[in-house]
Amino acid sequence: MTTHKLLFLPGDGIGPEVAREVSKILTLLSEAGIGTFETEEDLVGGAAIDAHGVPVTDATVKLAREADAVLFGSVGGPKWAGVRYEHRPEAGLLRLRKDLGLFANLRPAICYPALASSSSLKPELVEGLDILIVRELTGGVYFGEPKEIVTLDNGEKRAVDTQIYTTGEIDRIARVAFELARKRRNKVSSAEKHNVMKSGVLWKEVVTQVHAADYADVELEHVLADNCAMQLVRRPKQYDVIVCDNLFGDILSDAAAMLTGSLGMLPSASLGAEDAAGRRAALYEPVHGSAPDIAGQGLANPLAMIGSLGMALRYSLGLGDVADRLDQAITNVLDSGSRTRDIAAPGQNALGTAEMGNAVRDALKPLLA
Structure with a gap:
């Protein structure tokens, strides 16, 4: 099996929580014989400031350069509101983008049919977006x-x-x-x-x-x-x-x-130029922020982070067909009525972060058979 080298930078707030759900998917892909995924984890943002005094270290940037893809969580929070502007948590992400030459940011806006009613616009305007x-x-x-x-x-x-x-x-x-x-x-x-x-x-x-x-x-x-x-x-x-x-x-x-109903639903990719071997630096992250108000409570929606893995499979790892199946698994989970708090209807019993991650993993498993 092909070996893929991934660097996890969970960061702050809900970043570590949603990143854990990606690990479940990678374990399943390995068990299904899709490939071997070597993962390493390091600090960025406020977590790096606490440990090293800077939002990202030279050593972390080096690891990012060597990885096939970087999976990034989120950075920032009120804890670091008083740090120098140059050392704010967000400066770690800006440095990674600049030093890795990640000039192209791809941000899809997809409205899943099951969530059309969750948008602030009329369903007919966004359904199928x-x-x-x-x-x-x-x-x-x-x-x-x-x-x-x-x-x-x-x-x-x-x-x-x-x-x-x-x-x-x-x-x-x-x-x-x-x-x-x-x-x-x-x-x-x-x-x-x-x-x-x-x-x-x-x-x-x-x-x-x-x-x-x-x-x-x-x-x-x-x-x-x-x-x-x-x-x-x-x-x-x-x-x-x-x-x-x-x-x-x-x-x-x-x-x-x-337009899609929630920032918690959407992934993104940041890509560099292809080198002579056709390889490009790449960082994948959910669109949502660190959401410090719900951090550590198991309430965060992990679908944007899982979708970011899907983009990594498609654009960095040459596994577009697997990415399609992961997208289908997310669609199937939503069609079944499963919701986290941010996309749940009033009074609906919402899943927690880990429960939603488990639901996507379980929906993906038969699609890999």
Whole structure:
């Protein structure tokens, strides 16, 4: 059997709880002869600050580079609210993205039929929803320099964040979006603000050039990011793949996630460029945060974390067929009426974290036979 090397970074809050449910799935896959999964675990975020004084160590970054895939839980919480900005828990995740070159963030927004009524929108607007947001992850305003707060001569303070993009950065994320669209419904919507931002002007220009040169078979539309946000609420199923910069991708992907009923349902993948051997650095994480208010209570929904494993199987481990079966197992569990607290109807008896993990494992087992 092929050996796959995985690094677990459970992090803070509910991260360790949902990560444990992934381990159950991996054990089942090993028992079914799918492959051998070598796992290692390390600290990130607040847990790393407590142990090492920094949100991620050089040694952990090295382990991440050597792994076939990183499975990341969540970081942050009120316990670390007073740490220096540069050492906040979230800085550990930002460093991993930057140092591993994880420039392409894939965030699906899928509304399972059984959960259409859980969305804040009318069921007919979201039932069957399946869109993918491709977010540029290592450039833009989150990383641009200068990034500072300075005191002016008159005593006022001025804050500066710099939005920077190069042709190459836009070109490579556009190609990821077009390639993914070819495997889906063959449509890309490029969201930016060329009407008020020079970076948006360049973004639109480069995406248009890439499309004309190599992807003319894919439908392309340009949409202003604010209008895209409105359309996601008005008529979300008009979209297939949405490609956008770091800032707009952060905002639009959270909006799209809530169309599905719960942040606890959605996985994500962050991918680097392929090397000469076709291997790419990759980190997989649930969209939800650390949820410190329910941490340690066994209430968290593990489906986003389990779905993140599914994306790892598909994009890093060459096990797309197994990923399909894992997706089907999740669908079957939801169709059976099983719910965690975040997606349960009022008065419904909700499953705990471990119970939901067990339900997915049990539903997957016959699909692997």
